[in-house]
Amino acid sequence: DGGITQSPKYLFRKEGQNVTLSCEQNLNHDAMYWYRQDPGQGLRLIYYSQIVNDFQKGDIAEGYSVSREKKESFPLTVTSAQKNPTAFYLCASRAASTDTQYFGPGTRLTVL
């Protein structure tokens, strides 16, 4: 069963802690994306990767970091430098053949 998995579904963080959100895909897609969604808002692009070992900043990269060591995996770290990290985080990949983006189920991060 092909798709995108994100874990955990819910994550709680204390102020000053770094946390890492997992994103794994078995769709054999080269391109992967991380978005942030706040209530009543559209999705805002944090980072994207077109190919393994390469990634680019999106519109709101400050306070976040990523890695792309394997095609299947694109983890996102929310650092203590991110001042307002409470949000819903969505990972996506894009099929090169159809240009369609596919999304994971999301991780809801709450800072306590």
Place this chain on the structure above:
Amino acid sequence: KQEVTQIPAALSVPEGENLVLNCSFTDSAIYNLQWFRQDPGKGLTSLLLIQSSQREQTSGRLNASLDKSSGRSTLYIAASQPGDSATYLCAVRTLSGGSYIPTFGRGTSLIVHP
């Protein structure tokens, strides 16, 4: 910088109505436009993708049109059903810094009541 606007922000209709959701964008030099559906607390599900060279795409009761020159797309839902209740988002891919980057609208929240 590309900006995407979706109107209306919310819509409530009785079951069976045909309805139109609107998406407008400021930079007409897009690569493609994609419509998504999002249920509360869930990820996005792709509905339709229109390449910049295309005028429309259809899937079942859904029809999406694209007028690139005027910076507009519409999603037409025929014979709406309560199961269509969700938030509908559009996203355009535009060239930025050497890559085609997606920009999303804020979505239209649709309620179809029996």
